[in-house]
Amino acid sequence: MNDQYPFSTLPVWQHTLAGPLSFEGVGLHLGVPARLSLSGTAANTGLVFRRTDVQDKNPLITLYPGAVCQTRRGTSIGNVDGVTIATAEHLLAALYACGVDNACIDLHGPEIPAMDGSALDFARSIVRVGVQQQSSPRRFMEIIEPVEVLDDAKSVRLEPFGGLQIEARINYPKTLIGDQMYQIEVNPKGFMREIASARTFVLAQEISALREADLALGGSLDNCIVVDGMTLQNKTELRFKDEFVRHKILDILGDLALAGAPILGRFISDCAGHALNNALLQAMARDRKKWRWTELV
Ligand SMILES: [Zn+2]
Known part of the structure; x- marks a missing residue:
């Protein structure tokens, strides 16, 4: 301990x-x-x-x-x-x-x-x-040249940085979520305080299509924020005003764990999701010129 x-x-x-x-x-x-x-x-x-x-x-x-x-x-x-x-x-x-x-x-x-x-x-x-x-x-994958993946207006990018920093933007026009941006330098204490409690969310109008696709079958107001236009269906308050983009950063951290080793770099997500996060890791794995193994002790 x-x-x-x-x-x-x-x-x-x-x-x-x-x-x-x-x-x-x-x-x-x-x-x-x-x-x-x-x-x-x-x-x-x-x-x-x-x-x-x-x-x-x-x-x-x-x-x-x-x-x-x-x-x-x-x-x-x-x-x-x-x-x-x-x-x-x-x-x-x-x-x-x-x-x-x-x-x-x-x-x-x-x-x-x-x-x-x-x-x-x-x-x-x-x-x-x-x-x-x-x-x-720890053996870090240190980013030495920017790596970027784009899909229409969505993008994810990793660039050199002497720690792990995540910046994310999401945009859900005409909803309570709106346009949100958040940035954090990741360490255990900051994660606990700012990111860990941010819950997943869904738009009310998406739920029936998700269930038809056999998704969200275990979802409820106890484990998901449901946004209905400018209101929340949950009886409880948001945990942060920008809880939605903080959850996006939580998801990014989970996806980055799939690199298989800790990353030293700055990750920037513009309206992207799990698929693009993984595409970026795959692009990095293919291009060994973009990163090198580093120890910090
Ligand atoms: Zn999530």
Whole structure:
């Protein structure tokens, strides 16, 4: 256990969980109950998912950009045997931003529990159990030349920066959301305070099409903000006036965890989503001139 945790700087040594954690609940999209257990593991093993309810196929899923198998309203990951885990991004954001490099993540079920639609329960539990510093330095993917992916008016970009900074903009005209922009330099303490509790959201008019596509089946006012024009359907208040763009940053952090190593750079998202986030990681993986391995100790 480290007394200064959660750190207000970017961790430079690898860390794992100092104790076990467990969660249960239904997933946001599939609506199926699942049990999630996390435990600490050795340095240099990364975040390894295991589907404990899968017997006849390889149940292990490791993180790399190609592990992303679906990006419609969430990020699903999988392995070559077709074993998948849906909506991994909020848990991944909590682990990534809290500096947990190495952990075993056992899931009994097909989708990570939605909890309250944010990463708050995951992040609070990580802070409560604490992290254990390991004897290996973190190996960062340091961006040395800008990488950018565009899709019509949407774009994502990574550029050199001496830490991890995320800037996001979203624009939902004629709704309560409107045009929002937020920027943060990521460290465990700042993530806990500014990002972890920001909940996922949906526009009321999108819900029936999502359900027809077998999405949002576990969604409710308890795990999602529902925006109906200029009003909220939820009885509770927003947690931040700009909760929506803060959630966008939460999603970006979860998607960046799929790089498989911590990134040193500045990430800028203009109205983009999970698909473009992953396309940027794939572009980076293809072009080794854009980044190099770096240790900061
Ligand atoms: Zn999300």
